[in-house]
Amino acid sequence: xxxxxxxxxxxxxxxxxxxxxxxxxxxxxxxxxxxxxxxxxxxxxxxxxxxxxxxxxxxxxxxxxxxxxxxxxxxxxxxxxxxxxxxxxxxxxxxxxxxxxxxxxxxxxxxxxxxxxxxxxxxxxxxxxxxxxxxxxxxxxxxxxxxxxxxxxxxxxxxxxxxxxxxxxxxxxxxxxxxxxxxxxxxxxxxxxxxxxxxxxxxxxxxxxxxxxxxxxxxxxxxxxxx
Numbered sequence: 001x002x003x004x005x006x007x008x009x010x011x012x013x014x015x016x017x018x019x020x021x022x023x024x025x026x027x028x029x030x031x032x033x034x035x036x037x038x039x040x041x042x043x044x045x046x047x048x049x050x051x052x053x054x055x056x057x058x059x060x061x062x063x064x065x066x067x068x069x070x071x072x073x074x075x076x077x078x079x080x081x082x083x084x085x086x087x088x089x090x091x092x093x094x095x096x097x098x099x100x101x102x103x104x105x106x107x108x109x110x111x112x113x114x115x116x117x118x119x120x121x122x123x124x125x126x127x128x129x130x131x132x133x134x135x136x137x138x139x140x141x142x143x144x145x146x147x148x149x150x151x152x153x154x155x156x157x158x159x160x161x162x163x164x165x166x167x168x169x170x171x172x173x174x175x176x177x178x179x180x181x182x183x184x185x186x187x188x189x190x191x192x193x194x195x196x197x198x199x200x201x202x203x204x205x206x207x208x209x210x211x212x213x214x215x216x217x218x219x220x221x222x223x224x225x226x227x
Contacts, residue, residue, distance in 0.1 A: 001026075001027045001061075001062050001152060001182065001184065002024055002025065002026050002027070002060070002061075002062065002063065003023075003024070003025045003031075003048070003059075003060070003061055003153070003184050003186070004023070004024045004025075004058075004059070004060040004061075004063075005021050005022055005023045005024075005057065005058070005059055005060075006022055006057060006058040006059075006060070007019070007020055007021070007022065007056075007057040007058065008020075008021040008022075008047075008054050008056075008057035008058070008059060009021065009054060009055040009056050009057050010040055010043055010044060010047060010052075010054050010055050011055045012040070012043060016055075017039065017040030017043055017205070018039070018040050018044075018205050018206070019055075019057075021044075021057065021203065021205075023201060023203045025184050025186070025201060026184070027152075027182035027183070027184060028179050028180070028182050028183070028184075028197055028198060028199075029179070029184060029185075029197055029198070029199045029200070029201065030175075030179065030184075030185040030186070030187065030196040030197045030199070030200040030201070031184075031185070031186045031187070031200070031201045031202070031203060032187060032188070032189065032193065032200055032201065032202045032203075033045070033186060033187070033188045033202075033203055033205065034188070034202055034203070034204045034205065035204055035205030035206040036206050038206075039205040039206030040205050040206070041157075041188045041205055042081070042082065042157055042188070044205070045079070045081075045155050045157055045186065045188065047059065048066075048153070048155055048186055049073075049074075049077060049079045049155055050066070050067070050070035050073060050074065053067070061073060061153075073152075073153060074103075075104065076148075076150055076151055076152040076153065077151070077152070077153045077154075077155065078103075078144055078145055078148055078151045078153075078154045078155070079155045079156075080141055080142060080144060080145075080155075080156050080157065080159065081157045082157040082158050082161075084129075084137045084138065084140070084141040085099070085141060086129045086137060086140060086141060087129060088128065088129045088130040089128060089129075089130065090128065090129060091125065091126045091127060091128055091129070092112070092116060092121060092124050092125055092126075092127060092129065092132075092140050092143075093109060093112040093113070093116075093125045093126060095129060095140065096111075096112040096115060096116070096140075096143060096144065096147065097109075097112055099144055099147075100144075100147055103148075105147070105148065107147060109125075111147060112125060112143075112147075113125050114146070115143045115144070115146035115147045116140070116143050116146075118143070118146040118170070118174060119139040119140070119142060119143045119146065119167070119170055119171075119174075120139070120167075120170065121136065121139055121140060121143065124136065124140075134162045135162050135163060135164060135167060137162075138161065138162040138163055138167075139163070139167055139170070139171075142159060142171055142174075145171075145174050145175070145178065146174060149181070151178055151183050152182070152183055152184065153183065153184050153186070154175070154178060154183055154184070154185045154186070154187075155186050155187070156185070156186070156187040156188070157187070157188050158188055158189055158190070158191075159171060159187055159189065160189050160191040160193055161189075161190075161191065168191075168194065169194075172194045172196065175196055175197075176196060176197060179196065179197035179198075185197065
């Protein structure tokens, strides 16, 4: 179930974001996509989710072309972007059930409650999203991770933003549980992210190099001004 990139390139309009991008992530491993704002991090995540095509290069899922498997990949994909994706006038429970329905998964009221409990939000099940703090909104969006125990690819854009220490620990436990079942995690962050999984790779975007290959976690930089 390896996710591989070979000489991948991506452009935004006439501007080349990156090229010669190589990485390989195995089940149970995480990939930290690093780089300054505008380097193409979110654009790469969208490519991995099948929402945009690369300029050129090869992206493989389980050894086969990624583009040919997008319907199958989306069945076990959890993608949470930088924005919460929540509707302010709906309750947390309603938001979770709608998100699950759009992903083709069933979600009962009790399922939503159990998912929110893992992010310590069960008591806000019937609360309209507009009444939540920014940190609570972030946890509510991330509760989608607790709804699916069969996720094979998890793609998260800045998942640690707006989270305090305790919430970061909750999310870390949840992500490591998914990695323990063999899921692949790809994420961006400018935060000092905790260790995720047995092995975390990093791929730096916006670096002038012949081939910015993924490197082990011990090489990861956690300072935004130098990453």
